[in-house]
Amino acid sequence: METQAKKTVLERSTDFIEQKIAPPLLRLSQVRYLEALQRTFITLMPYMVLGATATLILNLSGLFAAETGLNMPGVAKAIDSVITPCRPWLVQIVFVTINLLAMIAAMLNGYFLGDHYNKKDSNVTAIASSVVAVIAFLCFIDFSQLSANFDWPAYILGSPSLFGGLLISIFAVEIYRLLIGRKITIKMPEAVPPMIASAFTSMIPVCAVIILCTLIGQGLGDFDFLSILNKATAYLVVGGSGPIAQGIGFVLDRVLWFVGLHGSNIVSSVMQPVWTTMITDNINAFAAHQEIPYMFTEQWINFYVRCSVFPIALLCTMSKVKRFKVLGKLSLPGTIFNIAEPVMYGLPIVLNPLMFVPWVLGFAGLYVFNVILGVIGITPPVVAMTVWTMPTPLASFIGSGFNIIAPIITLMNIAIIFFMFLPFFKVMEKQVLKEEEQYEAELGREK
Amino acid sequence: MKKIVLICVAGMSTSLLVSHMRDAAKADNYECEINAYPIADAPSVIPKADIVLLGPQVKYMSNKLKNEYPEKIIEAIDMRVYGMIDGKGALAQARRSMEE
Numbered sequence: 276m277e278t279q280a281k282k283t284v285l286e287r288s289t290d291f292i293e294q295k296i297a298p299p300l301l302r303l304s305q306v307r308y309l310e311a312l313q314r315t316f317i318t319l320m321p322y323m324v325l326g327a328t329a330t331l332i333l334n335l336s337g338l339f340a341a342e343t344g345l346n347m348p349g350v351a352k353a354i355d356s357v358i359t360p361c362r363p364w365l366v367q368i369v370f371v372t373i374n375l376l377a378m379i380a381a382m383l384n385g386y387f388l389g390d391h392y393n394k395k396d397s398n399v400t401a402i403a404s405s406v407v408a409v410i411a412f413l414c415f416i417d418f419s420q421l422s423a424n425f426d427w428p429a430y431i432l433g434s435p436s437l438f439g440g441l442l443i444s445i446f447a448v449e450i451y452r453l454l455i456g457r458k459i460t461i462k463m464p465e466a467v468p469p470m471i472a473s474a475f476t477s478m479i480p481v482c483a484v485i486i487l488c489t490l491i492g493q494g495l496g497d498f499d500f501l502s503i504l505n506k507a508t509a510y511l512v513v514g515g516s517g518p519i520a521q522g523i524g525f526v527l528d529r530v531l532w533f534v535g536l537h538g539s540n541i542v543s544s545v546m547q548p549v550w551t552t553m554i555t556d557n558i559n560a561f562a563a564h565q566e567i568p569y570m571f572t573e574q575w576i577n578f579y580v581r582c583s584v585f586p587i588a589l590l591c592t593m594s595k596v597k598r599f600k601v602l603g604k605l606s607l608p609g610t611i612f613n614i615a616e617p618v619m620y621g622l623p624i625v626l627n628p629l630m631f632v633p634w635v636l637g638f639a640g641l642y643v644f645n646v647i648l649g650v651i652g653i654t655p656p657v658v659a660m661t662v663w664t665m666p667t668p669l670a671s672f673i674g675s676g677f678n679i680i681a682p683i684i685t686l687m688n689i690a691i692i693f694f695m696f697l698p699f700f701k702v703m704e705k706q707v708l709k710e711e712e713q714y715e716a717e718l719g720r721e722k
Numbered sequence: 723m724k725k726i727v728l729i730c731v732a733g734m735s736t737s738l739l740v741s742h743m744r745d746a747a748k749a750d751n752y753e754c755e756i757n758a759y760p761i762a763d764a765p766s767v768i769p770k771a772d773i774v775l776l777g778p779q780v781k782y783m784s785n786k787l788k789n790e791y792p793e794k795i796i797e798a799i800d801m802r803v804y805g806m807i808d809g810k811g812a813l814a815q816a817r818r819s820m821e822e
Contacts, residue, residue, distance in 0.1 A: 297782070317762050390765075394790075535801060537779035540731045598806075605807050609738060616735035620778060621805025664734065 292534045300527070300541050308445055311387035313544045315441075316551060318383050319376070323555070326372030327660040329365045330562045331676060332358060369562075373555060374433040377440035381412040385444040392452045399452045403477055407484050411447030412440045414485060415492035415501040431501070434555035438508035438548060439501050447484045454480035508552075515549040518646040521571045525580065525642055529635045535625040546573070554660060561658035561676060570649045574657040578671035579684055580638070580645050584618045585610040586693035590700045591622065596707045612664040629699050637695040641688060648684065655681050724754040726816050727767050728799075730777030733760035739799070742809025743816075752817070768794060773816050775799050795819050 303309065335358060339351035358365070385408020390401040416431060454460070460479055463472035491500050514520065524542045531538030543550070550573035560567050588610040591603030599622070606617035624630040648654045655675035665673070667689070668682040675681035726743070728736035736758035743756050759767050761780055764787065768774055774796040776784055781798035788796050797819060803811040 314762055317760075532779075535778050536782055537731050537777075540780075541782075602806060609735070614735050614738070616730070616777065616779060617738065617805050617807055619805065620801040621807070623801060623805055625778075625801060663732075 292530055296527075297531060297534065297536060297541075300531070300545075303545060307388065307391050309544050311384050311391060312441065312547060314387040315380055315383040316547045319380060319551075322372040322379070323376070323551075324660045324662055326369050326374075327554075327558050329368040330373070330558050331659045331673070333362070333365050333369070334562060334564075334676065373558060374430045376433045376551075376555060377436035378409060378412060378432045380437055381440035381444040382409040384441050385409060385448050388445065388448045389452070392448070396452065396456055398455050398476060403481075404448045404451060407451050407477075407481055408444035408447045411484055411488040412436075412443045414488035415439070415443060417493065417499075434552055434559065435505050436501060437552050437555070438511070439504040441548060442504065443488065447488065450484050450487070451477075451480045454483055459483075512549050512552045512556075515546065516553050516569050516571060518571045518649070521576065522639075522642055522646070525576055526635070526639050529638050532619065533625060533631060533634055535620070543573070554657070557656060557658045558660070567656040567658055570654065570656045571646070572657050574660065574670075574674050575645075575649070575654070576642075577663070578657060578667050578674050578681070579654060579688060580642050582667045582685060582689050582692060583610050583613045584615045584624075586689055587618050587622065587624070587696050587700070589693065590696060591618070594700075594704055596704055596711070598707070599704070611666050613667065614664070627703075629703050630696075633692075633695045633699050637692075641691060641695070644691075645684075645688065653680070654684055724772045724820060725770060726754055726756045726773050726775065726813075727771035728756070728758040728775045728777070729761055729764055729767075729783075730758070730780055731761055733758045733763070735779075736775075736777050739804065739807055739809060739812055742807050743813045744809070746810040746813045750813075752813070756813075768796075773797075773820050775812065775816060778804050 336351040336354040339347040339354065382405050386401045386405035388408075389399055389404020392399040392404070393401055455476065460477070461475040463475055524546055528538035528542045531541055553569040553572045554574060556568050557572060585607070588603050588607040591599040592607055594600050594603065602617065602621040606614075606621065609615075609617060619625050622630070624634050645654065649656075655678040657671070657674040658676045659674050661670045661673055668685045671681040671685040672679070728740055728743075730736040740756050740758045747754055747756065757767075761783065764783075768787065768791050771794065774787065774791075774794055776787075776796065776798045778798050778801045784796055784798055788794075797815075799812055800815060802808075803815065
């Protein structure tokens with residue numbers, strides 16, 4: 276009887292990641308609240324990119340201003356003369372996107388949570404949950420103050436209330452669906468058509484949620500529940516925004532990718548509310564010409580550290596191995612737009628012991644290096660969002676508010692990634708070439 | 723006509739594979755409809771699909787999706803096939819699974 280082959284270090288560590296590290300994270304990302312959140316932020320993304328871009332354009336001339344910017348008042352004036360007529364439109368776009376972030380998030384989160392419960396109880400519908408969630412959130416807003424404080428960027432329906440809005444929407448949908456599930460509803464006599472009866476089903480649950488939220492939101496005198504919630508979550512964001520918390524997230528992302536799972540997607544399902552608050556606070560601070568609060572944003576990781584696997588695809592195109600060359604040609608255009616999968620699975624980096632070193636350890640080192648650049652103030656913080664397929668040097672240039680240092684740092688990091696992978700790629704190339712030679716030699720013998 | 727649905731996170735990297743799969747299908751004279759979607763669209767596209775192929779990076783979704791759609795064929799695309807954007811291989815995998 277054959278003894279079972281001893282597991283290699285790689286197999287054992289892969290097993291460990293697949294069985295011990297990934298499952299709890301996956302379970303976490305599939306918690307209904309986080310799943311609803313993920314879908315909420317996916318839906319929000321285009322509006323946020325649009326709002327951030329409008330903010331950026333509004334503040335374009337500041338970059339060339341005499342004291343604060345590049346000291347090119349002529350250019351600043353020229354830009355101003357173009358932007359000023361468009362100003363009302365741009366401001367309007369910012370208002371309906373970023374300044375309503377919390378309200379729209381509460382609405383979407385309610386919708387997706389309702390969609391989840393709809394699969395279990397057909398009486399709970401997504402749209403009804405969405406409406407009850409957004410109105411429950413508005414119960415916490417003091418409307419007599421609302422128009423007076425219609426100021427941008429600290430607007431109460433915007434990013435300061437993002438966490439509060441999400442929590443209130445969860446609270447509202449939970450009570451709503453519990454009451455419906457317990458059949459605490461108005462029951463119509465049998466003779467009433469179902470269409471009409473169902474309209475009355477949500478009567479009691481909706482009243483209960485809205486009255487309860489109004490009492491908590493407005494009925495407690497000077498006790499402003501929402502602003503207390505907002506302050507508490509601000510601490511949470513500060514806690515999750517440091518380089519260590521972000522670094523743990525980033526290394527997990529690399530490790531998960533190494534076993535072939537979409538690490539970024541799994542990690543972001545947990546980090547997204549913190550990340551979104553960070554970048555919108557940055558956008559708002561930028562618009563208000565204040566100091567930018569957060570350096571280590573999600574965009575900072577993406578634009579400066581993660582960059583793309585472009586350098587690896589480039590190595591492939593220059594390779595002597597035919598398979599790598601084909602892969603390089605196939606994947607290079609995609610990697611410019613941050614599509615990594617062909618390289619990840621084709622080379623592969625996934626489950627390739629040689630590649631573990633540059634992919635996990637190398638990137639961790641690059642992360643630390645960039646944290647240092649950020650801490651000593653060389654890296655310009657990101658103050659705008661872009662679509663994720665934007666080439667990273669361009670993304671960091673735009674994201675930093677057109678600071679020329681940003682793309683230089685990104686390009687430098689891309690060069691570092693290239694040289695980080697180069698020695699390991701060469702070793703792998705040699706191995707493959709050797710295998711090919713052997714294979715051809717064997718073919719020759721058979722002839 | 724068979725409907726083949728590919729799913730990854732944003733529907734981007736699978737869309738690369740889709741065009742290669744369509745070419746392979748044309749070369750084989752195999753009539754089918756192949757499309758790529760982001761994972762967020764899964765609930766609306768899966769009910770209409772004959773087979774659902776997941777990008778290997780989202781294979782962790784397969785158990786959950788199989789629970790939700792027990793009658794559907796749902797499987798992850800082979801890593802190498804995916805990496806080399808091997809449309810022929812992916813189409814072959816889909817046809818094999820549908821015939822079984």
